[in-house]
Amino acid sequence: xxxxxxxxxxxxxxxxxxxxLRCNYSSSVPPYLFWYVQYPNQGLQLLLKYTSAATLVKGxxxxxxxxxxxxxxxxxxxxxxxxxxxxxxxxxxxxxxTDKLIFGTGTRLQxxx
Amino acid sequence: xxxxxxxxxxxxxxxxxRIMLECSxxxxxxxxxxxxxxxxxxxxxxxxxxxxKDINKGEISDGYSVSRQAQAKFSLSLESAIPNQTALYFCxxxxxxxxxxDTGELFFGEGSRLTVL
Numbered sequence: 301x302x303x304x305x306x307x308x309x310x311x312x313x314x315x316x317x318x319x320x321l322r323c324n325y326s327s328s329v330p331p332y333l334f335w336y337v338q339y340p341n342q343g344l345q346l347l348l349k350y351t352s353a354a355t356l357v358k359g360x361x362x363x364x365x366x367x368x369x370x371x372x373x374x375x376x377x378x379x380x381x382x383x384x385x386x387x388x389x390x391x392x393x394x395x396x397x398t399d400k401l402i403f404g405t406g407t408r409l410q411x412x413x
Numbered sequence: 414x415x416x417x418x419x420x421x422x423x424x425x426x427x428x429x430x431r432i433m434l435e436c437s438x439x440x441x442x443x444x445x446x447x448x449x450x451x452x453x454x455x456x457x458x459x460x461x462x463x464x465x466k467d468i469n470k471g472e473i474s475d476g477y478s479v480s481r482q483a484q485a486k487f488s489l490s491l492e493s494a495i496p497n498q499t500a501l502y503f504c505x506x507x508x509x510x511x512x513x514x515d516t517g518e519l520f521f522g523e524g525s526r527l528t529v530l
Contacts, residue, residue, distance in 0.1 A: 332517040334517070342523055342524075343417075343506075343521035343524050344503065344519075344521040344525045346519075349517060390456065393519050400458065400461065401458075401517075403455040403456040403457075404455055407504060
């Protein structure tokens, strides 16, 4: 069965610092992997997705993630945090040829001035 | 206007009451989903529908039922609400085409916050 583990339910960084949100997945077949962001009182919005093209995926708002099969990881990074990045971030996995997503438990990012 | 619209956005009800959450979409997608979000638990799938005649249970379907009235409409019902169904509920849609531009992506509504007293 597929699963996703997000390490750290809360991450705090200073404005301008590196953002690193960790995600490890478990899947018996090559997966599709996603990062979604949820701003306060809003639905989920896709940040980026990996569907078997380049292993380094660039998303919106300067975020990127790298698919590392050997480490079963898909960590989300941003070189320089902005106050507007404060939100909850969800990693998700699905099997290829299906769009049933399994979500991680989420990581809340706080950005301090 | 939003592509995926949920109503109501907020609802407070009492234990034992019947509640319906409605979802409509203008994206033309065949697939629709209901998820529940609880703090610290992420999103969990309640029900999903691949077309009007195809409805499937997700991982936490007990206590819920759904109706797919049309391609664009998918409603979630709580026949007899209980306090542990207090949560934020999301409807989502997808356009499943292999190698299509939206492959695998879900498009979410803004959520319906339900409180059961």
